[in-house]
Amino acid sequence: MSRDALEARVRGAGLDWIVPSLADDAGIRALVTTRSGGVSAGEFASMNLARHSGDAPDAVAENRRRLQAFLPSAPVWLDQVHGTTVAVLDGTPSVPRPVADAAVTRAPGVVVAVQTADCLPVLFADRRGSAVGIAHAGWRGLAAGVLESTVAALRDLGVQPDDVHAWIGPGIGPRAFEVGADVHTAFCAHDAGAASAFVALRPGKWTADLGALAGARLAAAGVGIVTGGGFCTHDDSGRFFSYRRTQLSGRMASLIWLERGP
Numbered sequence: 001m002s003r004d005a006l007e008a009r010v011r012g013a014g015l016d017w018i019v020p021s022l023a024d025d026a027g028i029r030a031l032v033t034t035r036s037g038g039v040s041a042g043e044f045a046s047m048n049l050a051r052h053s054g055d056a057p058d059a060v061a062e063n064r065r066r067l068q069a070f071l072p073s074a075p076v077w078l079d080q081v082h083g084t085t086v087a088v089l090d091g092t093p094s095v096p097r098p099v100a101d102a103a104v105t106r107a108p109g110v111v112v113a114v115q116t117a118d119c120l121p122v123l124f125a126d127r128r129g130s131a132v133g134i135a136h137a138g139w140r141g142l143a144a145g146v147l148e149s150t151v152a153a154l155r156d157l158g159v160q161p162d163d164v165h166a167w168i169g170p171g172i173g174p175r176a177f178e179v180g181a182d183v184h185t186a187f188c189a190h191d192a193g194a195a196s197a198f199v200a201l202r203p204g205k206w207t208a209d210l211g212a213l214a215g216a217r218l219a220a221a222g223v224g225i226v227t228g229g230g231f232c233t234h235d236d237s238g239r240f241f242s243y244r245r246t247q248l249s250g251r252m253a254s255l256i257w258l259e260r261g262p
Contacts, residue, residue: 001259003029009070013037016239020167020228020256026129027259031070032121032169033252034239038063040250048241048250050115055250067253075113075255078103082140086133086153101141102150104133106157111257117241118233120171120210121254124150126159127224132256137171137214139179143186147214151221161222169254170240173232174199174209177244183208 001009006029007019018032038047039062044055049067051060068074076089079099087098091107103112104124112134114121119138126132135141135150151161174197181204187194197212211229218226233240233252241250 001029006031006070018169020123020169022123022125022165022167022256023127023129026125026127028125028129028132028256029259030123030125030167030254030256032254033067035241035250035252036239037066043246043248044250047252049253050251053250054248071111071255072109072257072260073111075111075253076103077113077115078136080114080136082136082138084141084144084146084149086135086146086149088153088157101137101146102133102135102153104131104150104153104157105258106131108258109260111255113253113255115251115253116169116171116233117243117249117251118172118177120214121169121252122147122150122214122218123167123169123228123254123256124154124223125165125167125256126154127163127165128159129258131157131159132258134254134256137210139183139186139208139210139213142210142213142217143183145217147217148221151218151223162224164223165225165227166218166223168211168214168226168228170231170233170252171210172234172242172244174207174212176232176234177208177210179206179208180204187213 003024020030040048040059085100086102087100089105114136122135124133197209198206233242
């Protein structure tokens with residue numbers, strides 16, 4: 001299915017999900033869900049995909065079933081722990097699910113996925129169409145190097161960083177992400193240039209631009225193209241879940257895969 005056909009299906013279903021463009025001509029497809037299209041209620045309304053959120057299990061199961069209709073296979077969900085481990089997936093069933101915050105694959109039809117609600121999802125595509133990857137990048141994982149680890153894992157699959165297109169998905173925006181000295185130090189103690197992504201509010205408090213921090217790290221890792229950004233999960237309550245806004249919150253999914261051959 002082409003990217004245009006995937007987007008037409010999404011729009012035809014009345015959904016405002018995001019259909020990123022990454023190496024479309026090379027057979028790479030991606031999808032980012034929003035709050036629309038599911039059956040969950042209350043703070044989880046309506047397309048919550050997380051089983052650990054406190055939502056009704058039957059509702060989450062139905063939401064996942066609806067998502068599955070747009071995918072070539074069931075997503076490989078990760079047990080996300082705000083770390084830097086990258087799961088390398090070959091299509092073999094992963095039971096239990098990988099404890100990791102990123103995943104890469106060269107296997108067509110394998111859907112790699114992360115769940116977020118303020119943390120950044122970052123999608124990776126080899127512009128030649130040989131591999132894809134995805135990372136869950138909250139501030140802890142971002143500072144620890146989860147994006148660099150994902151680029152390194154793709155390199156191990158034969159993808160050079162300058163052939164990678166990275167797309168930064170919806171996360172908490174710079175006006176809403178107030179942080180303390182722990183976050184400021186985690187970035188700035190080792191990279192003086194990171195200070196430009198922080199705006200001082202008062203002693204010991206800053207706002208932080210996660211998207212800018214991610215973009216800088218991707219560029220430093222040699223990634224050839226970086227796009228995306230511009231979404232704020234905190235401020236756009238109608239479209240996105242936000243843990244910082246409500247804490248009792250659902251999760252969106254970001255997914256990427258290589259199309260199967262004809």
